[in-house]
Amino acid sequence: MNLTLQIWRQNGPQDAGRTVTYPVSNVSPDMSFLEMIDELNIDLIKKGEEPIAFDHDCREGICGMCSMFINGEAHGPDRGVTTCQLHMRTFKDGDTITVEPWRAKAFPVIKDLMVDRSAFDRVIQAGGYVSVNTSGNTLDANAILVPKADADAAFDAATCIGCGACVATCKNASAMLFVSAKVSQLALLPQGKVEAAERVQNMVRQMDLEGFGNCTNTGACEVECPKGISLENIARMNREFLSASLTH
Amino acid sequence: MKLDARIPEGPIADKWTEYKGHVPLVSPANKRRIDVIVVGTGLAGSSAAASLAELGYNVKAFCFQDSPRRAHSIAAQGGINAAKNYQNDGDSVFRLFYDTVKGGDYRSREANVHRLAEVSASIIDQCVAQGVPFARDYGGQLDNRSFGGVQVSRTFYAKGQTGQQLLLGAYSALSRQIANGRVKMYHRHEMVDVVTVDGKARGIIAKNLVTGKLERHSAHAVLLCTGGYGNVFFLSTNAMGSNVTAAWRAHKKGAFFGNPCFTQIHPTCIPVSGEHQSKLTLMSESLRNDGRIWVPLHKEDAQAIREGRLKATDLPEEKRDYYLERRYPAFGNLVPRDVASRAAKERCDEGHGVNATGEAVYLDFASAIERYGKEQANLKGLHNPTQEQIIDLGTQAVEAKYGNLFQMYEKITDDNPYRTPMMIYPAVHYTMGGLWVDYNLMTTVPGLFALGEANFSDHGANRLGASALMQGLADGYFVAPYTVGDYLSNDIRTGTIPTDSPEFDAAEKAAEERQQAFLDAKGTTPVDVFHRKLGKIMWDECGMARSADGLKKAIADIRALREEFYKDVRVPGQREGLNIELDKAARVADFMELGELMCLDALTREESCGGHFRTEYQSEDGEALRDDAKFTHVAVWEHQDGDPGKSVRHQEELNYENVKLITRSYK
Numbered sequence: 002m003n004l005t006l007q008i009w010r011q012n013g014p015q016d017a018g019r020t021v022t023y024p025v026s027n028v029s030p031d032m033s034f035l036e037m038i039d040e041l042n043i044d045l046i047k048k049g050e051e052p053i054a055f056d057h058d059c060r061e062g063i064c065g066m067c068s069m070f071i072n073g074e075a076h077g078p079d080r081g082v083t084t085c086q087l088h089m090r091t092f093k094d095g096d097t098i099t100v101e102p103w104r105a106k107a108f109p110v111i112k113d114l115m116v117d118r119s120a121f122d123r124v125i126q127a128g129g130y131v132s133v134n135t136s137g138n139t140l141d142a143n144a145i146l147v148p149k150a151d152a153d154a155a156f157d158a159a160t161c162i163g164c165g166a167c168v169a170t171c172k173n174a175s176a177m178l179f180v181s182a183k184v185s186q187l188a189l190l191p192q193g194k195v196e197a198a199e200r201v202q203n204m205v206r207q208m209d210l211e212g213f214g215n216c217t218n219t220g221a222c223e224v225e226c227p228k229g230i231s232l233e234n235i236a237r238m239n240r241e242f243l244s245a246s247l248t249h
Numbered sequence: 250m251k252l253d254a255r256i257p258e259g260p261i262a263d264k265w266t267e268y269k270g271h272v273p274l275v276s277p278a279n280k281r282r283i284d285v286i287v288v289g290t291g292l293a294g295s296s297a298a299a300s301l302a303e304l305g306y307n308v309k310a311f312c313f314q315d316s317p318r319r320a321h322s323i324a325a326q327g328g329i330n331a332a333k334n335y336q337n338d339g340d341s342v343f344r345l346f347y348d349t350v351k352g353g354d355y356r357s358r359e360a361n362v363h364r365l366a367e368v369s370a371s372i373i374d375q376c377v378a379q380g381v382p383f384a385r386d387y388g389g390q391l392d393n394r395s396f397g398g399v400q401v402s403r404t405f406y407a408k409g410q411t412g413q414q415l416l417l418g419a420y421s422a423l424s425r426q427i428a429n430g431r432v433k434m435y436h437r438h439e440m441v442d443v444v445t446v447d448g449k450a451r452g453i454i455a456k457n458l459v460t461g462k463l464e465r466h467s468a469h470a471v472l473l474c475t476g477g478y479g480n481v482f483f484l485s486t487n488a489m490g491s492n493v494t495a496a497w498r499a500h501k502k503g504a505f506f507g508n509p510c511f512t513q514i515h516p517t518c519i520p521v522s523g524e525h526q527s528k529l530t531l532m533s534e535s536l537r538n539d540g541r542i543w544v545p546l547h548k549e550d551a552q553a554i555r556e557g558r559l560k561a562t563d564l565p566e567e568k569r570d571y572y573l574e575r576r577y578p579a580f581g582n583l584v585p586r587d588v589a590s591r592a593a594k595e596r597c598d599e600g601h602g603v604n605a606t607g608e609a610v611y612l613d614f615a616s617a618i619e620r621y622g623k624e625q626a627n628l629k630g631l632h633n634p635t636q637e638q639i640i641d642l643g644t645q646a647v648e649a650k651y652g653n654l655f656q657m658y659e660k661i662t663d664d665n666p667y668r669t670p671m672m673i674y675p676a677v678h679y680t681m682g683g684l685w686v687d688y689n690l691m692t693t694v695p696g697l698f699a700l701g702e703a704n705f706s707d708h709g710a711n712r713l714g715a716s717a718l719m720q721g722l723a724d725g726y727f728v729a730p731y732t733v734g735d736y737l738s739n740d741i742r743t744g745t746i747p748t749d750s751p752e753f754d755a756a757e758k759a760a761e762e763r764q765q766a767f768l769d770a771k772g773t774t775p776v777d778v779f780h781r782k783l784g785k786i787m788w789d790e791c792g793m794a795r796s797a798d799g800l801k802k803a804i805a806d807i808r809a810l811r812e813e814f815y816k817d818v819r820v821p822g823q824r825e826g827l828n829i830e831l832d833k834a835a836r837v838a839d840f841m842e843l844g845e846l847m848c849l850d851a852l853t854r855e856e857s858c859g860g861h862f863r864t865e866y867q868s869e870d871g872e873a874l875r876d877d878a879k880f881t882h883v884a885v886w887e888h889q890d891g892d893p894g895k896s897v898r899h900q901e902e903l904n905y906e907n908v909k910l911i912t913r914s915y916k
Contacts, residue, residue, distance in 0.1 A: 013826075031522045039527055039777070046775040046830065051821055054829055056315060058488040060528045062657065063413055064319040079660075086660050111459060112827050119436065122316050126428040130421035133378045135300040135726045137368070142377040143335065146389030156382035156407055159414060163318055192380045 002028040002089065005097040006041070008053055014109050020099070030090035034077060035060065035067060037089055055114040060085040062227065065162030068169070069114055070101040075166035075225045083164060083227045103165050105174035107212045118165050120211040121179060127207035128200040129183040131192050151189050158185040160228045167222035167230075173214030178222040180208050181238035182230050188241055198245035205242055252505075252885060252901045255687040256360040261907050262342075265364045268688075272731050273738035280305035283737055284468040284745070286453055288440045288495050290317035292412075292718060293701025294474030295419035296725025297733075302431035304730055306737075309466055310423065310432050311455055313439040313490055313832075318420045321476060321488040322721060325412025326533035326654065328394065328404035329718040331369040336393055340401040342366045349716060350908045352398040352585050353681070353709020354859035354875065356508070356883070359907055360688055361706045368727040369719055373405055375726055381418040383407050396714035397534055398585035398915070404715045409533050409654040415718055419725070438464070439832065440495045441763075443471060443502050443697060444756045450697035451746045452753065454760045458832060461825045463760055465753045467746035470696045470733055473499060474725065477680035477702040479512065481840045481847065482792070483784025485677035486518060486531040492836040493843050496684050496703055504692035505899065506886045507685035507705030509843065510851035513712055513860050514793050515678035516589035519661055520609040529676040530661060532612070533654055534714040537582045539617035539647065540671070542589070544601035544610050546570040551601045561603070561611055561670050572596055580915040587711040587860045587873075588915060590675035594793050595871060597674070604672050613670035618643035675793060679717060681708040681860065682850075685885045685901070689732035690724060698733060700724035705883065710859025764824050767834040772817030776833045779814045783807065783837070783844055791848050796864045800852040804845055808894070811841045845893040846886060853898060856880045877910050 003026045011018030028037055035057050042052035057067040067084040071077035077087040092098065100114065108116040133139065147155075159182070167178035184201050187193025193200070216235060223232045257264040275283065283306050287298040290312040298310040312320060334340040345366040350357055373391070377383065383405050384392040393402040407414040426432040437458045444452040444467075452467035478493035479485035500506050517532045545551040546568050553559035572592055574581045584592075593610050596602070603609050622643025626634040629642070644667050648655065658666050684692050684699035686706055691698050701721040708716065747753075790796075790803035814837070822828040857866040857873035858880070866874040883901040 029523055029525055032525045033527070036525045036527050040525060043775050043777060046819055046821055047773070049821065052830060054827060058314055058319055058490050059321060059324045060489055061324055061486075061530045062660075063324050063410070064314070064321070064488060066314060066319050081656065082660055086657070088660065088663070090663060115827075118315060122318075122424065122427075122434075122436075125421065126424045130425045131378065131380045132425065133375075133422075134303045135296070135375060135422070135730070137371040137375075137727060139371075139374040139378040142333070142373045142383075143390050145377075147385055148389050149385050149387050152382055152385040152389075155380075156384075156414070159382050159407075159417065160410060162413075163316065186382065187380050190380050190382065192378055 002030065002092065002094040004028055004092065004095070007097065007099040008114070009101045010053070010113055011110050013112060018110070028089050030088065032089045033060070033085055034069070034071070034087040034089065035085050053114065054112040057085055062086040063162060065164035068103050068116065068164055068166070070103060070169055072099055075103070075169045076227050081227060081229060083162070103169035105168045105213070107174065107176070108165060108168065118163070120213070121163050121165065121176070123211060124176065124180055124204055124207045125183065128196070128203035129187070131187060132196060145191050147190060155186045155189040158182045158189070158230065158234055161230050162228055164227065166225050166227060168213065170221045170225040171214065172219065172221070173217060175216045175222070176208050176213035177216040177235045177238065178226060178230055178232070180204050181234035184238045184241055185234040188237065197241060198249045201238060201241040201245050202249065252685070252899055253687065254358065254901060255689060257688065261359060261363045264360055265367055269731055272735045275734050275738050275741060277305050279741040281307070282744070283307065283740060284309065285733065286466060286468040286471045287311070287474060288453065288472065289320065289474035289476060289703070290420070290423065291320035291322035291474060291476055291701065292416055292419055292721030293703070293725045294320065294472070295416065295423045296722050297472055297474060297700055297729045298432050299419060299422035299426050300726050300730045301733065302426035308426070308432040309435065309468065311435045311438045311440055313437065313458060315437055317423055317434060317436065318417060320416060321491050322416045322718070323413045324488065325718055326409040326531065327396065327535040328406035328411045328715040329372065329415060330396070330403050330713070330715045331373045331405060331719065332366055332403060333370050333373060335391060336402045338401045340403050344401065345369060345403065347908055348399045349707070349713060350709070351913060352711055352713040354711055354873070354913055355709065355877070355881065355905065355908070355910050356858055356903065357709030358706050358903060359905060364728065365707050365720060365723050368723045371727060372719060372722045376415060376418050379418040379422060381407070381414050383414070394535055394538055395583065397537060397583045397589065398580070398713045404535070406535065409535065409651055412718060415722065419722070440498070441760045441835065442498045442756045444753055445502055445694060446746070446750060446752045449695045452748065454756050459827050461828060463757050465748035465757060467748045469737055469740045469743060469746065470698065472698045472700055472729065472733065473684065473703050474700045475703045477683065478840070478843055479677045479680055481783065481844050482677040482787045483780050484521065484526060484529050484788070486515060486529050489528060492839070494836050494839045496699070497839040497843055499684060499692065499694065499697060501888050501891070503694045504697055505685040506682070506846065507883050508682040508710070508850065509847045509886065510791065510854060510861055511681035511710050511859065512677060513586055513679040513681060514590045514675045516586055516593055516675050517612060517673045518676035518678070519658065520604055520672055520674040521606065530657065531676070531678060532658060532671065532673060534586070536612060536651060536654065539650070540582065540612040540614050541571055541616060542573050542582055542610055542612055543569045543571045544596045544603060548600045551603060554603050555605060555607060570601070577915045584915045585711055585713060590793060591862060593675055609672040609674045611670035612673045614647055614666065615670070618647055618667070621646035679712055681705065681710060681712055685883065689735060690728060691732070691736060696736060698729065700729055710861055764831060764835065766815070767818060767820045767831060767838070768823065770815060770818045770820070772819045774817050775819055776830055776837050779810065779818060780837045780840070782810055783841055786810070787844050787847070791851055794862050794864050795851050797852060800848045803848045804894070807841060807845045807848065814838065814841060842893045846896055849893070849896065850884055850886065854880060854884060875912070881910070
């Protein structure tokens with residue numbers, strides 16, 4: 002396949018940035034999107050130009066590091082995948098593809114397609130845990146039974162990879178899907194219930210401090226989430242937050 | 250230098266309890282005056298950093314990724330072992346210990362493995378307390394499944410994402426300590442050297458990957474939790490950033506390296522599709538619980554399949570060779586990884602491979618789908634279900650168990666594994682070798698510890714499935730808090746370690762010069778090209794089958810490649826600022842030295858054991874031939890003169906007092 006790439010280049014956080022056009026040829030449909038960019042980078046280096054900076058690591062859709070906004074969609078046109086799992090067979094010969102970084106006030110651009118997502122870490126630090134120290138004497142793991150349905154729902158929420166596609170997709174750059182996934186996971190399990198009220202209040206407070214926008218229930222985040230995290234989590238978080246506000 | 254493993258005296262079942270009972274402690278007031286550096290935030294690093302901070306030490310944690318949650322432990326799929334015996338199927342601490350020693354082909358250290366088995370149950374308790382959502386049954390209790398090389402079900406899991414859930418548990422514990430200020434987290438930072446003062450590890454030089462600045466960080470102890478070095482092969486299941494630099498720099502500063510050639514080639518990965526490939530994707534071993542592995546019995550059929558004239562589903566049962574079930578009836582498809590990988594290679598080398606390159610075998614779920622379908626039909630009270638209903642129900646059951654893996658497979662290959670068998674082939678996955686450590690997990694450099702995959706100690710020549718997660722968390726949550734304290738109890742009067750000493754000056758200057766050298770080469774060839782070449786040499790000569798001639802050739806080739814690299818590598822940009830190519834160049838340079846040491850180690854181990862298969866040493870039916878008289882030891886390498894070729898081989902003799910050495914048989 003021969004393609005035309007329009008890629009966002011930005012030297013640093015202060016640089017205005019611009020779109021640069023790169024023609025690429027001999028793209029195999031079996032390549033992943035990142036492998037296609039790898040090849041482009043090798044060509045750029047050979048020509049003495051600076052390669053395109055982008056985040057990536059596991060390349061199997063679980064670390065959450067890759068983050069490209071492709072043709073106006075987080076992680077590109079395919080559903081249920083991250084950019085590293087997006088294969089070139091999704092595109093046609095002759096296509097023009099635009100590639101941009103995640104755009105959100107809370108995710109400043111570091112360089113080119115790389116952004117700073119440490120705001121997510123700070124939201125977790127505000128309460129996304131159960132306050133239990135390491136000990137060889139916690140309760141036996143089977144001492145507290147957890148209904149399978151609750152365990153499964155907690156697991157589904159816990160599969161969030163923290164990539165930030167929800168924020169990049171949302172017209173308000175809201176982080177509600179990310180935050181609510183963690184709130185839900187822990188609120189659904191007996192181990193997490195003890196601190197549930199403080200947790201949701203602290204995490205929401207930090208989320209607001211980081212400059213994420215509000216949720217207007219358009220549901221775009223759910224559509225673009227590579228792990229299929231459900232909007233129900235946002236509803237659950239709103240419920241948790243409301244009841245915590247009334248009782249605490 | 251004499252290697253002292255410092256194994257406590259006494260019966261094996263009492264060693265760890267005795268050790269804990271008598272280990273010197275550090276009082277809470279003194280802990281506040283002691284600094285500890287933890288490099289890497291995977292299962293071992295996150296759990297160690299969190300646990301040490303909870304105890305009261307000042308912890309600095311480092312990761313090269315943009316967040317500690319991204320460490321590659323996150324990609325572990327299948328599960329974590331623990332001797333809970335919830336299934337009442339005969340499991341015990343001793344059996345987990347025994348299985349691990351046997352699975353490791355009798356090349357691991359008994360005392361360490363027994364301790365691992367002892368603390369395994371606490372790991373599950375701890376993780377559940379943290380809110381890790383393990384799979385449960387309808388009664389609300391934890392569910393288990395079975396893994397290769399064992400005959401009990403002791404593996405706890407969270408679908409095919411167990412590593413993710415465990416790492417997020419450890420990450421949340423770490424986040425809690427970052428929030429209360431006991432851990433200072435440095436993300437997008439890479440350790441580029443360890444600093445020793447008076448022979449002790451006293452800090453690190455770290456590179457801020459965004460600004461390009463080298464930073465000095467001092468501490469009373471340094472813990473390397475930096476994972477394995479499978480990326481020396483370029484193509485592996487490791488993350489793109491996984492590298493050996495921290496361990497290799499430590500090695501060059503005096504930490505000995507144990508069994509570097511022990512590499513695990515995982516049997517079930519998605520086969521290579523072309524030259525552009527940047528990494529390989531694992532399909533969890535748990536799939537072998539339900540998937541049956543086969544190739545066409547006749548070469549003509551295999552060829553027809555390769556040429557697209559025949560489909561797998563067209564081949565009747567009698568024309569299929571379920572070669573693992575045939576060769577190893579006792580364990581069948583659940584033989585250990587090294588055995589399964591070699592068997593796949595043997596069939597493909599004989600011409601039975603099923604994809605275009607001839608390097609793939611089938612992993613077939615048809616019979617599992619049918620079995621589960623009938624079971625579900627019974628449960629639902631369907632008495633005469635149609636074949637269609639059975640397949641439908643069975644597909645749903647398989648999806649519930651392995652849904653994310655099947656989806657991952659389909660996305661990569663564009664093939665539906667519910668309808669046609671998966672195609673799989675072995676790929677580099679894990680490295681059992683690593684920095685040599687004593688019982689305290691301390692390297693030969695005092696104050697420098699290695700945890701998790703970065704050390705060599707627990708898995709011998711072959712790791713069993715679901716044991717890497719167990720070891721990472723055992724080391725971090727339950728071992729290091731005691732053994733690091735043991736060392737630090739002598740450091741309570743030391744006070745803060747200054748970073749303006751000549752040792753820090755020298756280490757920073759050397760790191761700076763090393764970085765500059767890559768930029769100054771101003772050659773023509775990008776780093777990745779060299780990395781691919783190195784990987785090919787390693788895979789061809791130091792992969793699933795090794796021979797003396799091949800290894801000698803590989804050593805010569807690697808030395809030549811290294812020379813070419815320093816002359817011809819092209820790294821654009823400068824030292825200041827973000828420079829991904831420069832970071833890659835530094836990692837590949839270290840891989841090129843490690844590769845030579847791995848080949849040297851493989852060459853000098855004149856036997857076949859576990860993942861190390863020397864073609865000269867095999868039985869008539871192609872099984873590995875160990876040489877216990879000569880090689881029941883750990884090969885421990887000491888670096889000399891900056892040249893891996895001059896490394897000196899030491900030995901730690903392995904004494905088996907509780908397990909009898911027998912020929913490992915899974916027949």
